Amino acid sequence: MNAETVRERARSLPREPGVYQFRADEVTVYVGKAVDLRDRVHSYADPRSARIRRMVDRADDIEIAVTDTETQALLLEANLIKRHQPRYNVRLKDDKSYPMVQLTDHAAPRIEITRDPNESATVFGPYTDKGRVETVxxxxxxxxxxxxCSDHKYSGRDRPCLDYEMGLCTAPCTREIGLESYGEDVTVVERFLEGETGILADPLRREMEDAAQDKNFERAANVRDRLESVEAFHGEGGEAVQSVGHERAVDVLGVAIEGEDATVARLRAEDGKLIERDRHRVEAPAPDRETERVSSVLAAFLVQYYAERDLPDAxxxxxxxxxxxxxxxxxTEGVDVRVPGAGREAKLVDLALKNARRNVGGRDECGMLADALGxxxxxxxxxxxxxxxxxxSAVGSNVTFVDGNAEKADYRRKKLTDQNDDYxxxxxxxxxRARRAVEGRDDRPDPDLLVIDGGAGQLEAARDALAEVGWDVPAIALAKAEELVITPDREYSWPSDAPHLHLLQRVRDESHRFAVQYHQTIRDEVKTVLDDVPGVGPETRKQLLGRFGSVENVREASLEDLRSVAGVGEKTAETIKTRL
Known part of the structure; x- marks a missing residue:
């Protein structure tokens, strides 16, 4: 689009607030907001930087949306940037992949790590170190x-499960602990997650000291490692948080930039307690002047992040x-914005900056892969x-990775018709997979790329299926022998240390692991030595394996334990003991 075309288009626009989109081949490449749409779009006839000039040259159309107020334009811009991820905008990556901890809204709440919390649950996080969260x-x-445990496992029990025996649960399911006492323990857990580290650190420290006194040094070292994770869980900055202003909710931001990658770290303090810390990747094309880089990232982050979230008091x-x-x-929203120069608030900003610098400059494997494959x-x-x-026992696996990380909530698996033909x-x-997507029976978004474990034959078979159903998603294969990346048009032999190859290898290896795991499960379900025991049919076998977990555990079970399983009488229990 040349300068005259931009001027001509601008002359037809209203002098009202709104949002404009530069588009190329029906794809949005830039979104902007304006108090006066005519003046703002007209300014692109003489771009201020080489980057914007390239954007205008590439664009072939301009779309606008008029809003009633400047604030509406601001929020509409944020939503359009999130929806279209334009190449020339500062873009905030979605943070949904960060793990959170939730306590469910049950009479006996359960604790679990999740990326998709229940609306009724009490939720803490998000956190950036999943391993530390699991340890804690x-x-x-x-x-x-x-x-x-799940609700299904919890309900209808007449005896505690293995978690009770291992000391991981006090078994409210069978009232080994009363619900009132159990609720008191849950309240203590909430207090820890809200920031009272000592609630968990103190008993761990006592346990470590006791183990050391008993000369059980291996146990003491194990507890020490857990204690370190617990003490690091809420991080530093507590002293500074206790005196943050008079506001109830305060968010602290820090920005670190390397190249066109940026990280924004956010700390959230409520009622003097540091309750959340998270980091967000931001793609930040270089602005006109280097001195504007942090400010442009901050401005873009503030609108895109808070457009769909409650604003803090400060x-x-x-x-x-x-x-x-x-x-x-x-x-207008009543948010007090401060740039502290010294004191406790400045200490919190420094902490946010440290958090941001921990993540900046991470390799953009996804971007490199997209560039390599076009x-x-x-x-x-x-x-x-x-x-x-x-x-x-033929099965298939379907795993999902988002921004380079496994998204296990979106894993799927499928029993297949038994046949000795990989293609x-x-x-x-x-x-x-394709039919479920086309017919709207799969609640996951369409992927950007399908990665097939195998060679040219597997890729051809996969593409035949996609063509037959009419699901238009690109697919490639990754062959194990020489780690060749196979596309419909050519083969790539990327360097062994290429980050985008490592990404494909992780996806390929995870899909293989998930498929083999499911195959072993199906194979074990199909035939066990229990099938040869008189009086043990498929349903009784299922009950036995569900109760004891494996054939080996069934073999070790006492007659009394065997008789406690539904469908197993005294004679059958004795037969099982004899045969196994």
């Missing part, structure tokens, strides 16, 4: 006995964001593999 949640369960920033429209919006995006990948034993099995698996 296990320590909480060992110390206070809060259950982690914001502490490392420097001014420099956007008058953003400033007007925050002032895709618009490779943020959401799905991997596929099949597994069977000479055609028996037909892959074709059946991809046809199943």
């Amino acid at each position: 949640v296990k320590a909480l369960r060992e110390t206070y006995g809060v259950r982690g 914001l502490l920033l490392p420097e001014r964001h420099g956007d008058e429209e953003v400033a007007g919006w925050l002032e 895709l618009e995006s490779a943020a959401r990948l799905e991997g596929f593999d099949v597994s069977h034993a000479q055609g028996k 037909d099995n892959m074709r059946a698996l991809l046809e199943w």
Whole structure:
């Protein structure tokens, strides 16, 4: 689009607030807000920087949306940037992949780590270190006995499960502990998650000291490691938080930039307690002047992040964001924005900056993969593999990675018709996935790329299925022998240390692991030595394996334990003991 075309388009626009989109080949490449749409769009006839000039040259159309107020334009801009992820805008990555801890809204609440919390649950987080969260949640369960089992496993029990025997749960399901006492333990767990580290750290420290006195040094070292995770869970800055202003909720932001990658770290303090800390990746194209980089990232983050969230009472920033429209919006919403220079508030900003610098400059594997394959995006990948034993117990796996991380909530698996043909099995698996997507029966968004475990034959089978169903999603294969990336047009042999190859390998290996795991489960379900025991049919076998977990545990069970299983009488129990 040349300068005259931009001027001509601008002359037809109203002098009202709104949002404009530069588009190229029906794809939005830039979104902007304006107090006066005509003047703002007209300014692009003479772009201020080479980057914006490239954007205008590429664009072939301009779309506008008029709003009633400048604030509406501000929020509409944020939503459009999130929806279209334009190449030339500062873009905030979605933070949904961060783990959180929830205590469910039950008479006997359970504790669990989740990325998709229930609306009725009490939720803490998000957190950035999943391994540390898992360590802390296990320590909480060992110390206070809060259950982690599903509702299905919890209901209808007449005896405690293995978690009770292992000291991970006090078994409210069978009233080994009363609900009132159990509720008191849950309250203590809530207090820890709200910031009272000593509630868990103190008993762990005593346990470590006792183990050391008993010369059980291995146990003491294990508890010491858990104690370190617990003490680091809420991080530093507590002293500073206790004296943050008079506001109830305060958010503190820190920004670190390297190249076109930025990280914004956010700390949330409520009622003098540091209750949340998270980090967000931001893609930040270089502005006109280097001195504007942090301010432009801050301005974009503030609108995109808080457009769909409650604003705090105050914001502490490392420097001014420099956007008058953003400033007007925050002032209208009653948010006090401060840039502290010294004192306790400055200490909190420094802490946020430290958090941001921990993550900046991370390799953008997804972006590198998209560039290497000529895709618009490779943020959401799905991997596929099949597994069977000479055609028996055939299954397929479908794993999902988002922004380079496994999204296990979006894993799926499929039993396949038994046949000793990897190509037909892959074709059946991809046809199943494609039909569910096309017919709207799969609640997951369409991926950017499908990764097939195998070679050219598996890829051809997968693409046949996609074509037959009419699901237009690009697919590639990754062959194990030489780690060749196979596309419909060519093969790539990338360096072994290429980050985007490592990403594909993780997806491929995870789909393989998930397929083999499911195949082993199906295979074990199909045939066990229990099938040869008189009086043990499929339902009794299922009850036995569900109660004891494995054939080996059934073999070790006493006659009394065997008779406690539904469908197993005294004679059958004796037969099981004799045969096994």
